Amino acid sequence: MRFAILSFFLLLLSCSPENDNRQSESIDKVVNIDTTAVVEAAKEITTASFKTLSSNLQKAMSEGGVSNALEFCNIKAMPLTDSLASHYGIELQRASHQPRNPVNKADSLEMIAIKEYIRNIEQGRELKPVTYTRENAIIYHAPIRIQGQLCLSCHGSPGTDISQSDVEIIQELYPEDMATGFEIGELRGIWSIQFPANYFNQEDK
Numbered sequence: 001m002r003f004a005i006l007s008f009f010l011l012l013l014s015c016s017p018e019n020d021n022r023q024s025e026s027i028d029k030v031v032n033i034d035t036t037a038v039v040e041a042a043k044e045i046t047t048a049s050f051k052t053l054s055s056n057l058q059k060a061m062s063e064g065g066v067s068n069a070l071e072f073c074n075i076k077a078m079p080l081t082d083s084l085a086s087h088y089g090i091e092l093q094r095a096s097h098q099p100r101n102p103v104n105k106a107d108s109l110e111m112i113a114i115k116e117y118i119r120n121i122e123q124g125r126e127l128k129p130v131t132y133t134r135e136n137a138i139i140y141h142a143p144i145r146i147q148g149q150l151c152l153s154c155h156g157s158p159g160t161d162i163s164q165s166d167v168e169i170i171q172e173l174y175p176e177d178m179a180t181g182f183e184i185g186e187l188r189g190i191w192s193i194q195f196p197a198n199y200f201n202q203e204d205k
């Protein structure tokens, strides 16, 4: 229930017109903080999140195939990332330019990182995480790419990678779905973490 309320607020947030304008013109590059510490902490968090999500996903797949896993992601993906976020005392999101869940739609700041990653993929360059400060918070973005056939069974081409019956489930659960038609290696979205400004001052972190 708590998660439902939280998702509801996230939904409200992502629908408010301010959301897309909240980005300031210039991004302050991190100058005073130890970016290595940020990247290290963020990698630990995204690795833990990825492990949690993918082990739950694989369990749901083995128990009831893609259709079961779709229902599982629908109900559980947000609560899982939310509970990890509150465990670490941060804000954690998977943001996408082509979201399945509209709550995960990238804001304008996240879109800057996404476009840069897409450009880097096109030019065959390595994709690196980015950190900067904004409004007294420390922001971290890192790429999420389509890794393989597993991802394609829910994010690939409808009718070929995704079976017709699964396409129908997706449309039922996510009428505004934009997250199909991906190919292996493509950018699916980003991890977006917001650390409180004093996060790295605390000794036990």
Ligand code: HEC
Residues within 6 Å of the ligand: 057, 066, 067, 069, 070, 073, 074, 075, 077, 078, 094, 095, 096, 098, 099, 100, 101, 102, 104, 144, 145, 146, 147, 148, 150, 151, 152, 153, 154, 155, 179, 188, 189, 190
């Ligand atoms: C069983 C189907 C299924 C598989 C397999 C799957 N996904 Fe998803 N994915 C979903 C669903 C459903 C959502 C929406 C979750 C929600 O409602 O929060 C989603 C959401 C996402 C999001 C969040 C942004 C958005 O569009 O809402 C990312 C990023 C993502 N998936 C990446 C991947 C990657 C990378 C893989 C392969 C490792 C993968 N997915 C495999 C079903 C799947």
